[in-house]
Amino acid sequence: MLELSILGFLAEQPLHGYELKERIKALSGHVRPVSDGALYPAITRLVTAGKLDQHTEPGASAAPRRILSLTDAGREDLLERLRHPKQAEITDHVRFNTVLAFLRHLPNRREQAAVLRRRLDFLQTPSSFFYDGGKPVRAEDSGDLFREGMLRVARATGTAERAWLQEAIERLESAG
Structure with a gap:
């Protein structure tokens, strides 16, 4: 990075x-x-x-x-690094922000949208910081005030990011 x-x-x-x-x-x-x-x-x-x-x-x-x-x-x-970010650059929030900071240098809007779509696809997969029997633990089921806080903030952040990603992808793809 x-x-x-x-x-x-x-x-x-x-x-x-x-x-x-x-x-x-x-x-x-x-x-x-x-x-x-x-x-x-x-x-x-x-x-x-x-x-x-x-x-x-x-x-x-x-x-x-x-x-x-x-x-x-x-x-x-x-441009090549922006067209084809490594998987860790899509899944790690800080690394993805670095890609996002420079994605405007990629001249092709469809290629920009493809990078955003990879991040959106990753965020659509249910995940958690904590698991029970292989299933993600939800904030409401954590039984711990502090873990509940972590999970609620992550959920809110993820919801906002997914909404922005969907909007940005639509704008990029409609612009041609």
């Missing part, structure tokens, strides 16, 4: 490393913080693979800054 975030933010504009880190942190840092030890090796991998360009500009007050930008190969990689 880190590489997807790097490619996605650089598709919007060239950035230097610190700006990029701050944007990634704002997107998912509250749940999955990004460290320099993860970010800069990922940037190096993408530069080495020809997906990012880098050049140096004078710093505002002191040291020069390394500016990163997306190459054509990087844009193609971004």
Whole structure:
């Protein structure tokens, strides 16, 4: 997801490393913080693979800054990742939000709708944080105030997300 975030933010504009880190942190840092030890090796991998360009500009007050930008190969990689997200990027809420943050870069509305439909299909399958005899435990049947809270919030969130997904898919598919 880190590489997807790097490619996605650089598709919007060239950035230097610190700006990029701050944007990634704002997107998912509250749940999955990004460290320099993860970010800069990922940037190096993408530069080495020809997906990012880098050049140096004078710093505002002191040291020069390394500016990163997306190459054509990087844009193609971004689009491919958006067209075909891994299953974990569909089923994990934080990862899906990262895909969603950049899905507008995918130019084909039907392809955008297909990604949303995969998430909707996943959300239609009954699930729970807790199971009894292989069956999902409902909030009302949990017998625990705190688990009931978890389950009720998850149900409300899931209901809202499914409604938005259905609306978005309809809008994308009707627009052609």
